[in-house]
Amino acid sequence: MSGTSDKPTAVVVDGYSAGNFYPAAFATAGARVIHVQSTPELIPSMLAPDLTAYAENIVDGDVDSLAARLAPLDPVCVVPGQESAVRLADALSEALGVKSNGTRLSPARRDKYEMIETLRRAGVRCARQFKSADPAALVDWAAREGGYPAVVKPLSSAGSDSVFICRDAAEVRAAAERILDGHNIFGAANTEVLAQSYLEGTEYIVDTVSCRGHRYACGIWEYEKTLLDSGQRIYNRDILLAEDQEPAADLVAYVDKVLKALGVEWGPAHAEVIVTEEGPTLVEIGTRLNGNLNPGFHDVALGRNQAALSALAYADPDAFLAQFSGGVYTKRQHAFVYNAPTVLDGIVSAVDGAAVAEMQGLESVFQAAPRRKAVHSRIGLFLSPVHETGQDPHLAIRRNLDLVDHADRLNYDEVWFGEHHTLGWGLVGAPETLIAAASQRTTQIKLAHGVTPLSGHHPFHVASRAVHLDHLTRGRYILGVGPGVPFDAATFGLDPKVQRKRLDEALPTVLELVNGEERITQKTDWFELRDAKLQLPRYSPQGIEIAVATSGTSVTSPRLIGQYGLSMTSFALPFALMTPGAPDHIGLAGQWKHAQEAAEEYGQTLDRDAWRVALPVHVGETRKQAFDEVREGYDRWLFEYFGKAAGRDVLSPGASREKALEARVEAGGALVGSVEDVVGGIRRMQEATGGFGTLLVYVADWTSWENTNRSLELLARYVAPQINGAVSRPREAVDFAIAQRAK
Structure with a gap:
């Protein structure tokens, strides 16, 4: 018995997920419970243990030091709270001399390959299998021994994490490379891949x-x-x-x-x-x-x-x-x-409590509970990128890559790179080079063209670059396309109307070259193809995601999206639409409506989760601080870039230059404020549109590098979790603990 209690002591190692039920269970059995946290920080991808339910939490992953610390408590057992804790729990229980499965077969109870081989040696029926860190070797085994379909999965994980049913060699290779390029559900890098015969x-x-x-x-x-x-x-x-x-x-x-x-x-x-x-x-x-x-x-x-x-x-x-x-x-x-x-996918921003209560009231229902999957932040960056003149262009370009590194560490989902050729502020004319560079510096963030102006590129070259980038990014590449910005049209001797015509002509060609299998023969007044087909296969067996940009100036882009069943990237309120004489703006909900109508006409299905909405966002500790940090930079961006360089009338008659930023925010063209302000703004956008998948933060040189980085961290750490529901579990745990004490 422990020196501080006459109750037996049970030890739970990493009580995540269902391990949260151990404290109450052991309490009923008459034991007090100690928790061992084997990692310095809690694993973010799993339901965290309720540490308030334990008598003590010990943060340590070393067997010897833990055993020395736990021995005076005279525990009756050491149990794993979840899958990755099995080996440590086995080692601790053996070291303490308590009830234990021991360490001799501990690897076989954790490593999926050794698990099956142990069964085979014992004469127990099991699957054929092979493990390797070489995707080519896994492909070879599947062809020789395993057959198709084949199962490809990590050696050590849990649930359905990264488990793939592969129907051919290409899918085996893609699944293996994807697993090796990532981490398992417990945050550990995958160093080998397991292939098994399909049962x-x-x-x-x-x-x-x-x-x-x-x-x-x-x-x-x-x-x-x-x-x-x-x-x-x-x-x-x-x-x-x-x-x-x-x-x-x-x-x-x-x-x-x-x-x-x-x-x-x-x-x-x-x-x-x-x-x-x-x-x-x-x-x-x-x-x-x-x-x-x-x-x-x-x-x-x-x-x-x-x-x-x-x-x-x-x-x-x-x-x-x-x-x-x-x-x-x-x-x-x-x-x-x-x-x-459900056939729907996206972010659940609200739940109909009355409907849940009605289901819960049914005699046949034990518990009705909405589950909100909230692993990723569902926010990205849109780097136009524009940089005010007067600074070193080289450093400006390098800053974009540093910003992508920062976003990758903060678990942003995507970053989009624009393409511009005139006006001095938009320095990146070859975004594919930044995407290629970023692919070698990042680990999980998706990298996207935002967008490739099809009016200025031969479709074959667009498709070829896309497939190469799909390989360089290992499946993290998104091809965004559009007609091209009007500012650049004159440089190439094009009428803006011709840009739109060329988009219509080139888009189906690019789609077939990138994701199709047929050879193409086509001749227009600006490009020609004869029996054209890319030599290089895609890295992504499911195909490369292709998105079309829409700014709300025309129904053409939304209808193209619906016609071909593509993803949509919308600009919430482009600056051009806030200037005198601008065309009537098609709002975000209207853009989706036009795309959906076209999809129904052509027998396509659209996915709201693949809808991105881009607009400037800046978060400060307070609303005043946020506005103060970006006001001068916004003024320069507005008057120097759009006013002088682009030659636009940037203020409507009677409008105040001093209140230009407030006017943009009020019009829905930017989100600037505290965490609460921005959360409220995003929720209003979700309600107004019917829901979209990802918010793309348009980044411009509105403030200092330090302020921009801090804003992005506030977005990832405090805004996104409120939007995707990740904060609900911890808050519920606190409420539950308070309610239990009140009883």
């Missing part, structure tokens, strides 16, 4: 709890899933099987062999098994709680839940064995977990 059949969950090597099967659920075009699967429903329903008995008997082969003597296990023609075959198993565990729901449907059973097995083994040794659950009533599928 054809129905997939099941088998949940167990072990105590002194005796197993209790506490639930079997059938997966209902959908295979996406990307090769990834989504799971729609988990359907509870009755204990006497086929193939429950076969599944339990097979999982018993798996548990024995992997040395699972203590604690929970969550197995995923496919029943093939040959019989049950393991997909993988984790010695941790079912990630979809809901204790109250499982108690109603099964009479027990895995967290409570695990706590009892550790805290009072004799009581557990007397009641559950070798047993199987009894299904008390029909039950399933339903993850509502």
Whole structure:
């Protein structure tokens, strides 16, 4: 017993996700709970542990120092709260001499390749497999041994993270390179990739709890899933099987062999098994709680839940064995977990509470809860890029790359590079060179042309550059196209109307060259192709995303977007539309409406999640500070760039130069203010448009480098989480803790 408590002590390592149910379960079993956090910072991609539920949180990942610190507490167990904690929990429990699965087979309980090989050595039915850090070797194995389809996934992760069903060699290579280029769900770099033979059949969950090597099967659920075009699967429903329903008995008997082969003597296990023609075959198993565990729901449907059973097995083994040794659950009533599928994608900015309450009021519903996936920030940058004259052009260009590095570290989703050839401020005439350079400096951010003026480039060259950039970025490239800005038209001897005509002519050609397979023969008055087809295949097997820019001056671009089913990048209120004599502006909702109407006419489907809206944004600690930081820079951008260089009338009659910035913000052409101001502005835009996927922050030299960087950090750290819902869980946890204490 601990020197400070007469209760037994349980230790939970990294109690993320379902591990959050351990404190209450151990408390019911009469134990106090200590938490070990193995990383200096909490893992951001997972539901964080509620540290207020523990008697103490120890931040340390070293086995020896942890064992020395925990030994005086005389713990009864050390359990992993989630998948990546398995090895540390095994090592700690062994070092402390408490109930443990030990370290001898610990790698096999964590490494998916070693897991299957251990089964093979034990004579347990399993998939064929191969691991490598070389995509070519994985492709070769799939062709020789695995066959198609083949499963490609990380060696160590959890859930459906980066699991791909690949139908040919190109998809195997693309999946392998994508995995090797990224990190698993726990934030660790993927250094090898696992390829396995595809198991054809129905997939099941088998949940167990072990105590002194005796197993209790506490639930079997059938997966209902959908295979996406990307090769990834989504799971729609988990359907509870009755204990006497086929193939429950076969599944339990097979999982018993798996548990024995992997040395699972203590604690929970969550197995995923496919029943093939040959019989049950393991997909993988984790010695941790079912990630979809809901204790109250499982108690109603099964009479027990895995967290409570695990706590009892550790805290009072004799009581557990007397009641559950070798047993199987009894299904008390029909039950399933339903993850509502949808053809829509995007950001949930609000939930109809009345509808949720109505569902919750149904007798058949145990819990109705909207789930907001909030992993990414869903914000990007739009670098026109324009820089006021009088500074070193070389340093200005380098600053753009530094800004991309900063955005990548802040988890921005995308950065778009514009193309300009005149007026002195827009220095980048070859944005593909910046994209190529940025591809070698960044890790996750997507890189986009914003946009390529098709009126000024041969379609074959546009397509060729796009595919090369798709390779350089390893699938992070987006091709944005448009007619070209009117300012540049005269330099190339073009009438702006000709720019639009050339877009119409070149766009279908570019689409076929980039994402098609046919050879093209075409002749216009400005380009010619004869049996043209790119030699280089795409890096991205699903195709390169292509977006069309629209500024609201015409219905032509929105209709092209709908006609070809492309992505849309809108400028919320371009400056040109705020000048005297400007054409009537088609608002954002109107732009989407025109695109949607065209899509229906041509049998296409548009995705709001692929809709970007670009406008200037600057965030300060206060509204006054934000305006003060950008006022002078905005004035120069307005009067020097658009007024002098572009020759525009920048103020309407009677308008005040001193209030020009406020006028733009009020008109919806910029967001400037505090975190709360900008959050409110984005929400209003979402409501007015019906929803869009990504906000692109138009970056101009309105303020200092330091202020710009700070604004981007405020956006990523405080604005985006309020828009995508990432702050709701921590806030709910605080409210819950307060409510529990009040009881």
